[in-house]
Amino acid sequence: MNNVTITVNAQTLSAPEGSILLQVLLDNGVSVPHFCYHEALGVDGNCRMCMVEIEGQKRPQIACNTRVKEGMSIRTLSDSIMAVKRSILELELINHPVDCPICDQAGECSLQNYYMEVGLYESRIDRADKVRKAKKVDLGSHVILDQERCVLCARCTRFTENIIGTGDLVIANRGNHACVTTFEPQGLKADGYAMNVVDLCPVGALTSGDFRFHQRVWFLKSDPSLCHGCARGCSIFIDHYPQKYGDDLIYRYRPRVEREVNGFFICDEGRLSYKNHTGDATLTTPRYSGTAITLSEALELYHQKLAASGSGVVALASPSLSCENLTALRDYCLQYAIPLFGVERGSFDETFGDDFLRLNDRAANRSALPLLGISEDESEMNAALCAASLVLNFDNQTPVSVDQIHFCVHPIDTRELQIPIAPYTEQSGSIINAFGKVQKFASTIRRRHPVPPLHELLSTIKGLA
Amino acid sequence: MAFTVVPRHGNTLKERMYLPSLIGGLSTTFGTFFKNISDTQAIPTLEYPEIMPTDITSRYRGHHRLTHRDDGSIRCVACFMCATACPAQCIFIEAVERNDGCDEKMPERFDIDLLECVFCGYCVEACPCDAIRMDSNIFSIVAKERRDFVVGKEYLLRVRGGYEPETSQAALGGEHE
Numbered sequence: 001m002n003n004v005t006i007t008v009n010a011q012t013l014s015a016p017e018g019s020i021l022l023q024v025l026l027d028n029g030v031s032v033p034h035f036c037y038h039e040a041l042g043v044d045g046n047c048r049m050c051m052v053e054i055e056g057q058k059r060p061q062i063a064c065n066t067r068v069k070e071g072m073s074i075r076t077l078s079d080s081i082m083a084v085k086r087s088i089l090e091l092e093l094i095n096h097p098v099d100c101p102i103c104d105q106a107g108e109c110s111l112q113n114y115y116m117e118v119g120l121y122e123s124r125i126d127r128a129d130k131v132r133k134a135k136k137v138d139l140g141s142h143v144i145l146d147q148e149r150c151v152l153c154a155r156c157t158r159f160t161e162n163i164i165g166t167g168d169l170v171i172a173n174r175g176n177h178a179c180v181t182t183f184e185p186q187g188l189k190a191d192g193y194a195m196n197v198v199d200l201c202p203v204g205a206l207t208s209g210d211f212r213f214h215q216r217v218w219f220l221k222s223d224p225s226l227c228h229g230c231a232r233g234c235s236i237f238i239d240h241y242p243q244k245y246g247d248d249l250i251y252r253y254r255p256r257v258e259r260e261v262n263g264f265f266i267c268d269e270g271r272l273s274y275k276n277h278t279g280d281a282t283l284t285t286p287r288y289s290g291t292a293i294t295l296s297e298a299l300e301l302y303h304q305k306l307a308a309s310g311s312g313v314v315a316l317a318s319p320s321l322s323c324e325n326l327t328a329l330r331d332y333c334l335q336y337a338i339p340l341f342g343v344e345r346g347s348f349d350e351t352f353g354d355d356f357l358r359l360n361d362r363a364a365n366r367s368a369l370p371l372l373g374i375s376e377d378e379s380e381m382n383a384a385l386c387a388a389s390l391v392l393n394f395d396n397q398t399p400v401s402v403d404q405i406h407f408c409v410h411p412i413d414t415r416e417l418q419i420p421i422a423p424y425t426e427q428s429g430s431i432i433n434a435f436g437k438v439q440k441f442a443s444t445i446r447r448r449h450p451v452p453p454l455h456e457l458l459s460t461i462k463g464l465a
Numbered sequence: 466m467a468f469t470v471v472p473r474h475g476n477t478l479k480e481r482m483y484l485p486s487l488i489g490g491l492s493t494t495f496g497t498f499f500k501n502i503s504d505t506q507a508i509p510t511l512e513y514p515e516i517m518p519t520d521i522t523s524r525y526r527g528h529h530r531l532t533h534r535d536d537g538s539i540r541c542v543a544c545f546m547c548a549t550a551c552p553a554q555c556i557f558i559e560a561v562e563r564n565d566g567c568d569e570k571m572p573e574r575f576d577i578d579l580l581e582c583v584f585c586g587y588c589v590e591a592c593p594c595d596a597i598r599m600d601s602n603i604f605s606i607v608a609k610e611r612r613d614f615v616v617g618k619e620y621l622l623r624v625r626g627g628y629e630p631e632t633s634q635a636a637l638g639g640e641h642e
């Protein structure tokens with residue numbers, strides 16, 4: 001498409017001819033209140049909130065259903081268009097309960113933001129006259145619906161219908177009584193992607209049952225990261241909050257737009273996987289024989305055991321470790337002539353993959369193994385394990401029957417030596433997804449008592465030897 | 466740099482003689498002394514804490530309390546507005562689902578660290594529900610240990626408004642607990 005020039009509030013912009021005007025305005029940082037349009041869902045034109053003034057047109061037009069043409073002149077701030085926006089917002093809010101104090105959306109709510117931007121009117125509706133609907137409907141899949149707060153933008157229904165194809169959600173009834181509800185009696189399933197409707201919903205009508213009431217969003221810090229739930233490596237935001245007298249806790253994962261990898265969404269399993277990396281879910285002190293020991297005691301034990309086992313040592317690496325950790329581990333094993341394998345039994349889940357985002361390969365960085373020369377030969381690994389007297393297990397879930405030393409993120413129910421290593425949320429690194437895309441992630445969580453990442457621990461170990 | 470010359474005081478003859486001021490001061494001291502011992506009931510200071518002040522206005526910011534709805538249940542909806550406004554960050558709230566039909570949300574934990582609190586009253590201003598007030602008329606807060614100054618939801622709900630005579634701290638004889 002060839003670029004054309006348009007004027008917005010006396011500012012000149014260049015945009016591809018025929019592109020969606022609203023998207024062009026938003027991309028250029030021009031604020032246009034809107035509910036129903038979403039880049040991933042396309043134009044629906046039902047909310048009428050995105051009105052702009054176009055030179056030469058008699059009436060205000062919706063920017064989402066207007067295509068860019070050469071020489072267009074657009075006004076989004078004139079008194080007349082502000083008055084239009086104000087009355088549309090007033091209409092949207094006519095039956096709205098405005099229970100922001102107990103609404104999880106407060107702080108990231110389009111209604112709140114637009115009210116401050118274009119509203120600021122006195123309500124003409126008495127609260128007693130508002131239409132009442134269901135306040136707390138558990139739709140299933142950790143999604144809670146508040147029908148009163150809904151602005152009927154149909155983002156959620158379009159998601160289940162056009163993106164997932166299940167059509168679980170519908171808008172029932174008409175006029176004042178229209179409300180979102182589930183079509184199927186079993187509730188919202190959306191094939192494991194249901195919680196994306198929570199992000200899509202511009203207001204507090206759909207909220208996450210998992211996040212519900214745990215934290216107000218304005219306290220949360222959002223940092224970009226990568227989901228390690230499967231080999232796709234979806235881009236996410238980690239929303240966390242360092243407690244005043246406690247640890248830095250993760251409250252939720254949200255999808256981050258990455259067109260080449262995950263687009264606008266993530267799967268529910270990945271979204272909820274934050275629970276494995278926050279609070280007490282991870283191992284924080286070394287353990288031996290069921291009791292906590294210090295790191296120096298643990299490393300001493302490690303060296304004793306290593307010396308006692310002579311040449312019968314085999315190392316297993318998790319294929320989810322970052323490239324940095326795998327490189328350090330490979331070099332360590334080469335230095336001490338320890339055979340290293342990157343095979344993890346059980347890390348392929350034939351039931352997990354689908355034709356949207358989820359992949360059967362549940363390891364985040366398997367593509368790095370051949371590049372780093374780490375063996376993926378399972379029969380060779382089995383032979384080595386049969387002959388081994390000690391296995392150094394670097395967060396690998398393969399069941400092993402010989403004595404092991406675990407370098408692990410999560411506590412394991414064993415009396416063997418366990419040494420904690422930092423989860424990916426607490427270190428920076430890079431992973432290579434199933435399609436060969438190298439992606440970097442940064443450290444987001446600062447623990448009160450940080451656990452070292454594997455590569456740091458290995459240099460400590462080398463220093464002691 | 467512009468500066469102003471401020472004239473030094475105390476240079477007059479009377480001031481430099483020193484004695485007139487001394488006599489003036491001592492006469493005030495002795496005047497009050499004899500006035501007080503002649504009528505001890507009229508002494509304007511209180512023998513606190515045996516005698517409690519009775520002239521604290523209802524706008525005084527004392528110990529916080531959490532208020533009740535008409536049905537006696539907690540008014541707070543755990544919206545965190547107070548905790549957000551609090552400059553000392555001394556309000557610690559954990560919210561839960563509320564299932565008694567009153568509302569959807571309420572605090573499971575509502576702790577105020579009274580040692581960190583600066584008694585600014587912002588929490589009261591911020592509350593959209595009139596759920597927190599500082600009108601308990603409790604102005605002296607005593608405890609034996611630091612952690613006892615962290616008061617919880619149950620305690621805050623028990624504290625009552627201080628400006629009916631029977632519940633003011635003065636009427637209770639200064640008791641905190």
Ligand code: SF4
Nearest residue numbers: 099100103106109204
């Ligand atoms: S949806 Fe927005 S405006 Fe409505 S109650 Fe929730 S935060 Fe408030």
Ligand code: SF4
Nearest residue numbers: 150151153154156201
């Ligand atoms: S529930 Fe949310 S996303 Fe769905 S129609 Fe209502 S406001 Fe839109």
Ligand code: SF4
Nearest residue numbers: 551582583585586588
């Ligand atoms: S009085 Fe001020 S410092 Fe004390 S709890 Fe309220 S807001 Fe915080």
Ligand code: SF4
Nearest residue numbers: 541542544545547592
């Ligand atoms: S006391 Fe008021 S401001 Fe604080 S959480 Fe409760 S309702 Fe909100």
Ligand code: FES
Nearest residue numbers: 036037047048064
């Ligand atoms: S965003 Fe244009 S009509 Fe809804």
